[in-house]
Amino acid sequence: MAGDLITILFNAMIWAMATFLVASGLTLVFGILHVLNFSHGGFFMIGGYVAYTVLSMFGADIPLWAYLVAAIVASVAMGGTGVAVDTLVFRRLKSVDGVYVLIATYALLLVCDGVVKLIWGLNYLSVSPPRELLDVIFLGGAILPTFSIFVILSGVVVFLVLDYVLNRTSAGRILQVIAIDPWMAGVVGINVSSVYRWTVITGFALAGLAGGLLVANQSLSPDLAGIFILQAFGVVIVGGMGSVRGAFVASIFLGLVEALSATYLPNYPGVLFFATIALVLIVRPEGLLSRQATT
Amino acid sequence: MSTLLDARGIFKDYGRIKVLKNVDLDLGEGERHVVIGPNGAGKTTLFKVLSGETRPSAGTISLNGRDVTHEAGFMRTRSGVGRSFQVARVFLEMTALDNIIVAVEAREATRRPWAGLLRLSAARTVADEAESLLAALGLAAARETPAETLSHGDRKRLELAMNLALRPKLLMLDEPTAGMSPTDRQAAVNLIDKVVRENGLSLLLTEHDMGVVFQLGTRISVLHYGEVVVSGLPAEVRANPLVREIYLGRNAGHA
Amino acid sequence: MTIARVRPAIFFSLLALLVAGALIVPHVANRGVVFLSGVVAINVVFGIAFNLAFAKAGILSFGNAMFFAVGAYCAGYLITQQNHLPFVVILLAAAGCGGLLALVTGLLALRRASGVYFAVITLAVGALVHVLIMKLNFLGRNDGLVGVNRPIIDLGLVELDLARGDAYYYFIIASCALLVTLMWVLWSNRFGRSLQGVKSDPMRASFLGIDIDRKRLIALVLSGSITALAGAIYAPWAQIVTPELAHWSFSTMPLLFTLLGGSAFFLGPAVGAILFGLLDYATRSLIGISDLLVGGLLLAVVLSVPGGVLGLLGSLLARVRAPSSPRREGRA
Incomplete structure (x- = not known):
């Protein structure tokens, strides 16, 4: 009985932190640029495939350092792609109705899908966890793979670093000023366009990092982008659109929903998840965890 | 009173x-x-x-x-109740005449929601009423002008005309x-x-x-x-x- | 350009041109092209139904694939399981299901969330519908429904056997022309003008006595039920219905048709659907690039020709005309 409970909580945390890794970059870009980037899931997926390609040099026996290097390579590659997307898409659509930006990123997600199909094909690919993380831990009747613990820790570390940067550093204060009033920030001498660029780069690098860190967490297929972007959207919506802390809490909340759903409604994956999101939107359209607007 | x-x-x-x-x-x-x-x-x-x-x-x-x-x-x-705004609200991409026609049609639709839905162009009576409102407020010259190119004062008059169209x-x-x-x-x-x-x-x-x-x-x-x-x-x-x-x-x- | 004076002659001659072109196809092309041409006709309805909500009422939906899929599955299920039902009843049931789904989505989300948020919600609802379709036994789970036969329409005195030869193709062209005409009426009449007011300035529209929530809801329900009808017409044409129809990537199609052709024009999505059909045919030998093609094309259109092909033609025409008729300005 205790084992079941631990398993549910553990599964909830795996789902939560895997999703938070993807949602972190999405919510960062949304919070600062107010662009809801559909293609984020696509670049997360490509990050995974890049890491897969790097790791395929090691065969089945992957050392932990190589796994981490692959994640960093994916992260750098996606950060670089972020520069291209910022220049070609976000900057060009700055003065257009937000709806068109959304459509553009939606199209970009499809392009990512197409690129993956073209380069890596339609088949499922998989990477085994690093050799140091193949063990399992037994805890009160539950079986906890060490790799899954690694995924959970990765999510927590990324959250702590982001939270520190956003709330405790001068860069974070600048970001918060820009998020609230970019025009005023420009007036007081902040180079808004350069901050936007670095935000996009960071967001994309986070997508790549998530792809690399999670490459052994699930198999790779062109469906990965769609699955994760919807989970991440759920987290961003419930977390109050654009708040990293909100996204972190929301991912744990939705992770619990998902784990309970997997245990008690195994035949209908996702139904409880979407129902919860719908409920949150009905009760509090501004998100479960957002502070009430004062104006 | x-x-x-x-x-x-x-x-x-x-x-x-x-x-x-x-x-x-x-x-x-x-x-x-x-x-x-x-x-x-x-x-x-x-x-x-x-x-x-x-x-x-x-x-x-x-x-x-x-x-x-x-x-x-x-x-x-x-x-x-007709209401105007501090900064006139009109349908910017429509011509002045169309703005008033939409207002007259909105009034008519309240009265008879299902009548005239198969009619495509605005009814003769609606168009005539809109024309006379335009003339009454001195906007006859702006008839075919999109509201976005009208001056601030003309937009205010157009908004007033739309409100009058509601009777x-x-x-x-x-x-x-x-x-x-x-x-x-x-x-x-x-x-x-x-x-x-x-x-x-x-x-x-x-x-x-x-x-x-x-x-x-x-x-x-x-x-x-x-x-x-x-x-x-x-x-x-x-x-x-x-x-x-x-x-x-x-x-x-x-x- | 006034929206209060509508010229039916122009619309009907363009529609006649399109129908005539479609009717020639079976006489000059092979079966593959005839199939594609039928799909294009259905896509024209799919695209215009989307744009009725998008351009006229300002509602962006990423969930139109779910309306299409619900219509297709409804028709597929009734044809395979309840084949005694008249086809017209099946079509009406499909339209009803699509309309109901749109109504529920709209009631849940339309009033609370506008623009970008509404789009995300439709995506989530679409994903839910996709999951349900893939998990429900009576809808064939991952495999979908096969053996969706083309029906026989019993008109009392005569029977129309749509399974014979190109009969179903002609049925598609006729029904799509009818649906396009219906949407054109909704686009052009008093209802369409009030929708345009709601999109242009909701506050002003509301203070003209227009119930803007209700107008938007009606627009979404119309869009959803007509899209479901397109799906229902599609099912016996493909003779198979699969969960891919409900996948989020399929919702990009009406968006692409609309933006490619020009969202400001009633027939914009039609032009977009036809152009895309031609492009799809030209690249048919390149397997596996369809996502890249759809996504890349949509991206290119949004970035460089936001007015679409018709918008581009319009501005080119204006530029050609402008120097030759300088008197136009003076005639105020």
């Missing part, structure tokens, strides 16, 4: 900020009631509450003796002469005076310019920090020492 609009004990808070505090305001048929007050006194908020754009935090509003406190803005419009009993104008030159302002006042007279309308307006206030108003209420401090005939309000102190003192030269 029967009461057209009656608001009792209106409060409106935005979070902790109390914008309206126990406002009573009424308007009789044929009356021209002007709400004045310094910037930030809550005039526009009062307008929003009375027109149904937002709900009051407390208090009741009745229209023609019917309680409309919880009725949406469009429902109040349907029962005879309202009560016209609510939020600072109808804001941002106008003195010449345009006088023309606007004359126009409002004319349409109110010709259509037998009642008028509720907020205004900054004291000249406009005393030319158009038959009754004046002074709003100060969200409270009505004085309400009465123009002469009474003008003579009121409190009003002089808080408001007219600074603008007496205009009056």
